[in-house]
Amino acid sequence: MDLAEKLEILADSAKYDVACTSSGVDRPGQHGKIGSCAAPGICHAFTPDGRCVSLLKVLYSNSCSYDCSYCVNRRSNDIRRATFIPRELAELTIGFYRRNYIEGLFLSSAVMGNPDLTMERMIEALRILREEYRFHGYIHAKAIPGADPLLVRRLGLLADRMSVNIELPSEVSLQRLAPDKKKAAVLAPMRQIADESRQSRREMQVYRGAKPFAPAGQSTQMIIGASPETDRHIIGLTEALYKKYSLKRVFYSAYLPVVEDSRLPALTTRPPLLREHRLYQADWLLRYYHFSASELLSEEEPNFNPYLDPKCCWALRNPACFPVEVNTASKEELLRVPGIGPKSAQRIIKARRMQHLGLAELKRIGVVLKRAQYFITCNGYLGAHGTRAEIANALLDPKAFGVGVQQLSLDDCMPKALPDAAPELHQLTAEGMDVLQAAALLRQEAVTCITRQM
Numbered sequence: 001m002d003l004a005e006k007l008e009i010l011a012d013s014a015k016y017d018v019a020c021t022s023s024g025v026d027r028p029g030q031h032g033k034i035g036s037c038a039a040p041g042i043c044h045a046f047t048p049d050g051r052c053v054s055l056l057k058v059l060y061s062n063s064c065s066y067d068c069s070y071c072v073n074r075r076s077n078d079i080r081r082a083t084f085i086p087r088e089l090a091e092l093t094i095g096f097y098r099r100n101y102i103e104g105l106f107l108s109s110a111v112m113g114n115p116d117l118t119m120e121r122m123i124e125a126l127r128i129l130r131e132e133y134r135f136h137g138y139i140h141a142k143a144i145p146g147a148d149p150l151l152v153r154r155l156g157l158l159a160d161r162m163s164v165n166i167e168l169p170s171e172v173s174l175q176r177l178a179p180d181k182k183k184a185a186v187l188a189p190m191r192q193i194a195d196e197s198r199q200s201r202r203e204m205q206v207y208r209g210a211k212p213f214a215p216a217g218q219s220t221q222m223i224i225g226a227s228p229e230t231d232r233h234i235i236g237l238t239e240a241l242y243k244k245y246s247l248k249r250v251f252y253s254a255y256l257p258v259v260e261d262s263r264l265p266a267l268t269t270r271p272p273l274l275r276e277h278r279l280y281q282a283d284w285l286l287r288y289y290h291f292s293a294s295e296l297l298s299e300e301e302p303n304f305n306p307y308l309d310p311k312c313c314w315a316l317r318n319p320a321c322f323p324v325e326v327n328t329a330s331k332e333e334l335l336r337v338p339g340i341g342p343k344s345a346q347r348i349i350k351a352r353r354m355q356h357l358g359l360a361e362l363k364r365i366g367v368v369l370k371r372a373q374y375f376i377t378c379n380g381y382l383g384a385h386g387t388r389a390e391i392a393n394a395l396l397d398p399k400a401f402g403v404g405v406q407q408l409s410l411d412d413c414m415p416k417a418l419p420d421a422a423p424e425l426h427q428l429t430a431e432g433m434d435v436l437q438a439a440a441l442l443r444q445e446a447v448t449c450i451t452r453q454m
């Protein structure tokens with residue numbers, strides 16, 4: 001098999017991995033070395049389904065000894081297999097870099113025989129790249145659960161970011177769908193990476209020659225929709241992972257059916273993209289808005305509302321926290337107002353040192369007044385009074401009712417529900433209803449439902 005063919009197979013096998021952003025490293029170019037890492041990260045590409053991927057994203061091998069039911073590379077699946085040799089992969093990466101095709105490498109692998117053997121080969125490829133080719137650019141490498149801690153350490157000294165995929169939100173689902181994987185084997189390298197990363201940061205402050213260990217931290221990925229866990233369970237787990245293992249990111253991957261299996265949703269199931277989006281919004285609230293998982297969902301309400309973003313939902317459930325006086329509120333209080341994000345909260349705090357802020361100033365600052373108007377007071381403005389239906393309408397997330405246009409030919413365009421619109425919209429259109437009519441009907445139903453809860 002020639003190299004181009006291997007690349008085609010191994011890049012295709014890697015496309016289901018979404019944990020590949022490169023934020024977190026700022027390393028300027030150095031004389032005698034190739035490559036650099038700017039803080040905004042390496043170049044990203046967007047796949048047709050909207051995922052953000054780095055350009056050279058490959059598996060070292062897709063020949064897997066494990067049989068995870070949701071994975072296209074599983075042992076029992078009849079697909080073309082390929083494996084790089086370390087020098088081949090290093091030469092390929094540096095060749096692409098020199099031709100300006102890529103700015104970094106995202107390397108993962110199936111389990112070839114056993115985790116140690118797989119990690120040794122990946123480490124050798126990265127060693128050649130770093131030491132022989134003096135490659136100084138961004139590398140994100142996946143640690144293979146179950147590998148020897150010494151190998152995890154060696155990988156961490158070569159990579160900028162590491163990740164260990166948690167795969168599924170609970171141990172029960174892991175046992176059912178990925179019987180070769182164990183929760184403890186996933187969490188052990190996560191703990192090691194967190195500890196070694198912290199220690200290396202400390203050493204680098206003290207010793208000149210100290211080596212960075214995964215300086216861009218670690219991330220993980222879990223599949224959403226292949227198993228029955230609720231959003232409450234997932235977001236609680238996310239919070240625990242951020243706290244315990246100092247993760248930079250938790251990535252959610254809407255389950256995309258690729259194999260027929262009685263333990264999994266049917267092949268015709270749509271990937272739950274809107275649910276994935278709500279989880280990312282909630283994740284954002286945990287990391288930048290000082291929310292806790294227990295504030296976002298409860299036992300009575302274990303899943304996110306498809307029509308409202310999690311912050312609006314929280315605001316509607318907690319009317320006693322509003323209105324917030326913009327000119328005196330703390331940053332934490334401002335961040336809880338729908339329509340005010342971290343940047344506008346920061347700008348408000350800076351601007352109100354000079355003057356009393358009114359609606360015109362807030363608009364200039366970038367506050368989304370369509371949402372915020374019902375939750376704030378400022379400079380004599382006492383908050384908008386709207387009927388419940390008006391407020392619900394202003395807060396609805398347009399994404400849930402998204403309709404796009406599919407161009408069939410030069411003069412034939414057909415409106416179509418967008419892939420991440422609410423599942424109910426897809427269902428109504430599949431039953432034959434006109435998509436615009438279905439979106440209007442669904443919107444009406446969502447407003448009625450939300451006003452009842454207000």
Ligand code: SF4
Binds near residue numbers: 067068071072073111
């Ligand atoms: S270990 Fe499981 S998820 Fe990873 S490549 Fe093999 S079958 Fe796929």
